Amino acid sequence: QVQLVESGGGSVQPGGSLKLSCEAPGYTSTERGFGFSDLDMVWVRRAPGKWLEWISFISGNGETKHYADSVKGRFSISRNNAEKKVYLQMDSLKIEDTAVYYCALDGNWRRGRPPPGRGTQVTIAS
Numbered sequence: 001q002v003q004l005v006e007s008g009g010g011s012v013q014p015g016g017s018l019k020l021s022c023e024a025p026g027y028t029s030t031e032r033g034f035g036f037s038d039l040d041m042v043w044v045r046r047a048p049g050k051w052l053e054w055i056s057f058i059s060g061n062g063e064t065k066h067y068a069d070s071v072k073g074r075f076s077i078s079r080n081n082a083e084k085k086v087y088l089q090m091d092s093l094k095i096e097d098t099a100v101y102y103c104a105l106d107g108n109w110r111r112g113r114p115p116p117g118r119g120t121q122v123t124i125a126s
Contacts, residue, residue, distance in 0.1 A: 001116050002024055002027055002039075002105060002116065003024065003025060003026060003027070003116060003117075004022055004023070004024055004102075004103050004104065004105075004115070004116050004117040005022070005023050005024075005025060005117055005118075006020060006021070006022050006101060006102060006103055006117050006118070006119050006120040007020070007021050007022075007023075007120055008020040008021045008120055009100075009101060009119075009120030009121045009122045009123075010121075010122070010123070011123040011124075011125065012093060012123075012124060013124070013125070013126055014093060014094055014095055014124055014125075014126060015092060015093065016093050016124070017089070017090060017091045017092075017093065018090045018093065018122060019087060019088070019089050019090070020043070020087065020088040020090065020101055020120055020122075021085055021086075021087055022041070022043070022085065022086040022087070022088075022103030022117075023083070023084055023085045023086075024036060024039075024084045024085075025084075027084055035081070036060075036081050036084045037060045037061060037081040038060045039060050039105055039106075040057065040058070040059050040060050040105070040106035040107065041057070041058050041060075041079065041086045041103060041104070041105060041106060042054060042055075042056060042057050042058075042103065042104050042105075042106050042109050043055050043056045043077060043086075043088045043101060043102070043103050043104075044101075044102050044103075044104060044109065044115060045097075045099035045100065045101045045102065045122075046099055046100050046102070046119070047096070047098060047099040048098070048099075050099075052102075052114075052115075053068070053070075053099075054068060054109065055067065055068045055070070055071050055075065055088075056068065056071065056075060056077040056088060057077070057106060058077045058078070058079055058086060060081075061081075062078065062079050062081070065077050070096075071090075071097075074090065074091050074092045074093075075088060075089065075090050075091070076088070076089040076091075077089075086103055088101065088103075090122070093122075093124045094124060095124045095125065095126075096124075097122060097124050098122060098123050098124045098125070099122060100119040100120065100121050100122075101119055101120050101121075101122055102115035102117055102119040103115065103117065104116070
């Protein structure tokens with residue numbers, strides 16, 4: 001299991017912005033046989049009382065990106081493979097974006113495995 005650590009959450013007003021980070025400390029290609037740039041990654045979130053919701057995907061080389069309709073046009077996913085980090089820029093935040101946000105390997109997400117990290121709390125409130 002690849003260790004992933006999310007950060008950057010906080011409390012902001014509607015319309016505000018946050019940038020989340022996800023890093024894979026200690027991940028090396030020699031352990032897994034392939035590098036961080038080979039890993040397709042996703043961001044998912046769990047709102048209070050709801051199931052995990054997929055919100056964004058980025059391919060290992062960063063060229064392919066997908067977004068859920070609920071965040072399209074407001075959120076932007078990116079990555080820095082040299083730093084082994086994936087980012088989620090969140091703009092025009094809404095109250096309904098309140099959730100714990102997690103990053104995960106796309107392959108594990110598709111297999112139904114829960115995100116390995118603790119997530120980062122995002123709270124949108126007036």
